[in-house]
Amino acid sequence: MRISPLLPAMPVFLLLVSGQAWAHAMLDHAEPRVGNKVASPPREVTLTFTQKLEPAFSSVTVTGPSGQRVDAGKARVSGNQMSVPLKGAGAGTYHVNWHVLSVDTHTTDGSFTFQVGP
Template sequence: MSIERFLAIITFALASTVSSSAFAHATLQSSDPRAGGTLDSAPKQVRLKFNEALEPAFSKIKLTGPQNKQIPVTATTVDKADPTVMTAPLPPLSAGEYHIQWATMSHDGHKVKGELTFKLK
């Protein structure tokens, strides 16, 4: 291998490492209610914790209840003290299965979304 080719490979490897860490997407790390959980009492809010800071303008939580009914979630907020966290207050919920759908964008401009389910006794 020539020295030029060797340097080209090293440069490419370094560039890939830098870009993958600088442009990693926001990923959900934990949630309350937690995914797949069964609750004894109705949660008062949804709290989602991500691995990086979120853009408030693109951060939204939606809730679907039993019989696929849309539950109005009025205000999704990105925590000012910890911008990796978004929360939304919930109206009173009755027993059944619920789906939380979330969408957000990290500072690198990549939009991500996901869904999780919980049950209320």
């Protein structure tokens, strides 16, 4: 039986291919939590990702119950966290949309909601 000279390199190849799935900054958790209900409007939204972010190419927007933007200023990025201050908009559903570039040059985006009210 003849063994291919590529066989010893196969584990390294598989590791490289499978490693690409981890090469994106994915949302790890948020505050307020994704889908959570809070009693009063938060002062800010903080997103934590699985990788460090490039500040110049990462952003987040938040819209309040009326559909108006309630993010008050540019997002602050520090390592793998991004925060944005909010203007209070009362009870209802808030929508958070984010777009980030990780330090490994991969972009990801996503969205979630949280509720404010009694």
